[in-house]
Amino acid sequence: MSLFKHGRYSGYLRPISYLIDLSIINGFAIFYFFKNIDPIIFITFTTISWITLSVYSKFYEVYRYTREVKIFSLTFRQMVIFTLIIFSFSGYYYNLNIYPNTIFKYIIAVFLSITFVKFAIYYLLQKYRVSFGGNFRKTVIFGANKKTHALENFFNKNPEYGYVHSKTFSLEQKKDIDLEPYFQYIIDEYVDEIYCSISELSNKQIDEISDFADNNLKILKFLPDNKEIYSKKLKYEYYDYIPIISLRNIPLEDSFNMVVKRMFDILFSSLVIIFILSWLTPIIAILIKLESKGPVFFKQSRNGFNYKEFDCYKFRSMTPNKDAHLYQATRGDQRITKIGKLIRKTSIDELPQFFNVLFGDMSVVGPRPHMVSHTNMYAKRVDKFMVRHFVKPGITGLAQVSGFRGEIETDKDIIGRVKYDIFYIENWSLLLDLKIITQTFVNAVKGEDKAY
Structure with missing residues (x-):
């Protein structure tokens, strides 16, 4: 197993920096503006503006090898543009009588505080690496x-x-x-x-x-x-x-992109669990139990992010058998039950994986995870197969909506799947995720030839 393991480093530093800076921006506003301004309007405006500005200015793209002069220039440029944004706010809400003198005092306080915090984190991490040998x-x-x-x-x-x-x-x-x-x-x-x-x-x-x-x-x-x-x-x-x-x-190595994708996963999976699984699960459970003995849910070990194993959940669609963890379902597979055929054809059997998404083992969209035995086999046979584990696996993915879902019948199937997965990893965006989700829903309604 150690052949494929790879060290990962803290993905929380950038989100924490966002939270600290936004706390400073809105905290100082209490002393300067909130007597005249609705705090909800101001906090919403500044938060959206700051995050949008930071993404385009790459304000938080500070790495371990970034030089101090680069950090200061990023901070200075950020504050100049942010000053213009605050002035535009005061111009739009001119009736609040926010004076330029007040804005400049506010910006100076914010600028000095954020600069101090940014350099403090930078030097504390350096001290941590030298003194304790961490984060290396x-x-x-x-x-x-x-x-x-x-x-x-x-x-x-x-x-x-x-x-x-x-x-x-x-x-x-x-x-x-x-x-x-x-x-x-x-x-x-x-x-x-x-x-x-x-x-x-x-x-x-x-x-x-x-x-x-x-x-x-x-x-x-x-x-x-x-x-x-x-x-x-x-x-x-x-x-x-x-x-x-x-x-x-890899866009998803960026902490901001990771947070955006994780927030989307939590929101989307929560909606599915509350509005679909809450009433559908008892119905599916009764139908499964009426047809065959065994558990309602099927649990299978699969490889996910950074090659880590996790338990992937599905509605049970087969009669209990000892080969379930070794062999994929094939066309005309005798192990599949009658209700199993229906829920597999409509992809309903995959819905419990939204709990995997909520727990953080999976994402709504990403490379489909394979059984552990299959991962070990394909890692040796298929070039660049392991690249798929640079991101979290998904319930659906670009390969699945591009004709490479279901049973792997030939090497061409797995090679095509890897090609689309790598393209997704290198070109991720939230819009691409939404496009894949939409196409998945359309395919589920229409039905797919390889959904068996």
Whole structure:
């Protein structure tokens, strides 16, 4: 199992920063504005404005390698635009007589407080990494030259950034060298991030390392030079003055996007549980019990986010059997009951998974989770299969509404599913989720050939 495990880091820092900053913004408003303004109107206006502005200005995109001058410039730019927003509010509600002098005092107080908090969090995290060794990422580098030595020195001389450099692999005979021992070292030492000098690697080796990183949930980054990297999405970052390229950009690694998706999941799953499952479950339970003995719900171990196993719930659609955890349902499967055929055809059997969504094991939309035995099999047979575990699994997904739901009859089915899942992971948006949910509902009403 350890082959596929991958360290993850706190996704709560950015949401916490949002809450602190919004508390400061609305807290100071109590002293300056709330005598004349309805607090609900002001808090709603400033909260929506601040979040929208922050997303577009990338105000909270501060990483462990971000320099202090960059943090200050982000804060200053944010405050200038936020000042204009507050002035527009005072202009719209001109009858409240909010004077410019009051606005400037308010903005200065907010600006100083948010700047202090932002730098305090930044330095406290650095202190935490140096003194306690927490929040760290283990690294290796492929290739030895001036650029990689500079990166290695950056890791070793700046422990406050939280990188623990494990090893630099020199690839002098790059055409003949076997990378397997290096890959095994990365697995054995639980390395989190792989950095590659493109000039030291052949195209074949770049492909091998990319495939290894994808299939083992490792973060892969490159030191750029005059060679080309063929990829749809390239993200440039700077470690001090060293340029670094990320080969795959995953929107759901952004904390704000994670919070948006989680809030949507909680809201949507709660509505389904309250307005559908609350009355439908007793009816389905009676029908299941009348036809066959056994539990109403079926529980099965599946692999989810970061390859973690969880119990996936469904309405039982088969007669109890010992092979349920090993073999998928097939066309004409004798294990499926009469009521089972109906609820599988309409996807009603999947509805209890909204409890999985509410518990946080799944999302409404995402790559469909597989049985543990199937995950282990496909991880070895299908290239980049493990990339699907960079995000939470879903009740429905892009692959499912694109013709790749249900039984996997040939390798073409699972390869197509992985292709659509990776596209979803790299191009996630809330609008894409809504489109997939709508298409899923339409397919359920129309009925699908592979829904059996």
